[in-house]
Amino acid sequence: MTSQPGDDRAHRPSPADAVCARCGTTAQGPPLTWTCSVERGVRRYFCDACAREHIRAIEGRLDSDRW
Template identity: 75%
Template sequence: MTSLPGGDSAQPPDRPSLVCARCGTTVQELPLTWTCSVEGGVRRYFCENCARENIRAIEGRLDSDRW
C-alpha cells in the first residue's frame, strides 16, 4: 500500500455536492431519504422535506403499473 504525502491512505477525489432541485439544500453524500427523478433525460434529486411536501405530484408522474 502506498502512502500519500500528508496522510496514511489515499482519499477519494472531491465529489461535487448534490443539490435539491426544489429548495437548493446541498449534501456531500446522498442520504437514503432523498428522492431521485429523471426529467427530460436529466437526473434531479429532491431532499426529504421537498419529497414529502410534493409526494402526490411525484406519484402522479408514475405509470399506474408502478403503484
C-alpha cells in the same frame, strides 16, 4: 482543504454533493432519504422536506416544473 475567510470554495457544492432541485439544500451524497427523479433525461434530486411536500405529484409522475 481548509477554507479561509472570504474563500467562496466553502460555500460551493462539490461534484459529489447533492443539491435539491427544488430548494437548493446541499448534502454529501445524495442521502438515502432523498428522492431522485429523471426528467427529460436529466437526473434531479429532492431533499426529504421537498419530497414529502410534493409526494402526490412525484407519485403521479409530474415533472417538478408542474408542482
